[in-house]
Amino acid sequence: MKNLVPEDEKSLDTGRSFSHVYNIIRSLRGPNGxxxxxxxxxxxxxxxxxxEAYESIEAINNQDREHMREELGDVLLVTLxxxxxxxQSGAFTVQDVISGLSEKLIRRHPHVFGEENLDSSEEVLIQWDKIKAINEGRGIPSSILDSVPKHLPNMDRSFKLQKKAAKYGFDWQDHRGVLExxxxxxxxxxxxxxRLEEHDEDSDDAFLQKELEHELGDVLFAVINLARKTGVHPNEALSRTNSKFYRRFSYIEEKMAEANLEMNQxxxxxxxxFWIEAKHREVQEQTV
Structure with missing residues (x-):
């Protein structure tokens, strides 16, 4: 097959390691397991x-290679x-999973393993969608957005919906439009x-609360769009902010305990x- 890297000692060693893990899992699920x-x-x-997937992401974000190796192993363990x-149930085998993956990778990369020529990542992604719809029997979706899984976490789904729509030309000219x-x-x-603050006895607070939920959803969607438009993944940005909040709040707890003060309003x-102190400390550490 064109461009397929031939088997060598490294791939054989990897295969033996995989076989060993497979046999361990068989033992764990066996009669004496x-x-x-x-x-x-x-x-x-x-x-x-x-x-395990989220723990792997955390290790990747921290560039902690040792932790990354361990967590990716845990993802592999649960998958296997x-x-x-x-x-064991007879539905399919581990070999079916691996063989299906191999066949799919080859089928979806005719520009690598076949005769097609593609010059950009955008062309590759469009071809990928066509192969899924036509060659893999998934049918033509009623919407371009149908390929975005409905059960993704909502931030991820928003990001993917926007990215998918943008691929087909439905996008802001630049980030200024998103800011507006x-x-x-x-x-x-x-x-x-x-209107909620000025409510009276005739006001429908439940309706206004629902309207507030709707409008805040629009704000969040627009902020995610700004992140996408500026090349920032919202999950990564929020993960960093969560870590920053944790560090600074932990500093507050430490200093309040030293001052024998209660954590209250x-x-x-x-x-x-103390929060401002924590911010200044971080800035100083970054400039050292």
Whole structure:
């Protein structure tokens, strides 16, 4: 096959390592195996798959190679365990999973393993969608957006919906348009909040609260769009901010304990001073 790297000692070693892990999983699920492993089902392991994926992402964000190696191994473990559970049920085998993946990778890369020529990543992604729709029997979707999974976390789904629409030309000219949209949506949020503050006995607070939820959703969607438009992944940006908040709040807790002060609203001014201290410390550390 064109451009397929030939088998060598490294690939053979990898194959032997994979075979060893497969046999360990067979043992864990076997008659003399682990009670916990034998009780698991594909359904019971869903959350484990998500948790291990997120722990892998955290290790990648931290550029912690040792932790990354461990967490990616955990993702592989859960994937193989679910696959072997289905092998035991007779639905499909681990070999089916691997063979199907190999066939799909080759089928979706005719520009590598076949005779097609593509010059850009954009062309590759468009071809990828066509192959899924036509060659893989998935049918032509009723919407371009149907290929975005409905069960993704909402931030990821928003990002992917926007990215998919943009690929077909539905996009802002530049980030300035998105900024203006954010300002417009914030004005609408402020309008609803004003009406909530001025409510009287005839006001429908439940309706206004629902309207506020709607408008805040529009703000979040627009902010995610700004991130996409400026080349920032919103998940990564929020992950960094979460870590920053954790560090600074932990500093506040430490300093409040040293000052023998309680963490409550009455001591908010002091907590805010420690927050500013934490910010300044981080800036100084970054400039060293």
């Amino acid at each position: 682990c009670p916990w492993d034998k009780e698991q089902t594909a359904l019971s392991l869903r959350n484990a798959l998500i948790e 365990l679910i696959s072997y559970i289905e092998e 949209k954010i300002r417009e949506e914030l004005d609408e949020v402020e309008d609803v909040l004003t 009455e001591n908010l001014d002091q907590m805010e001073r």
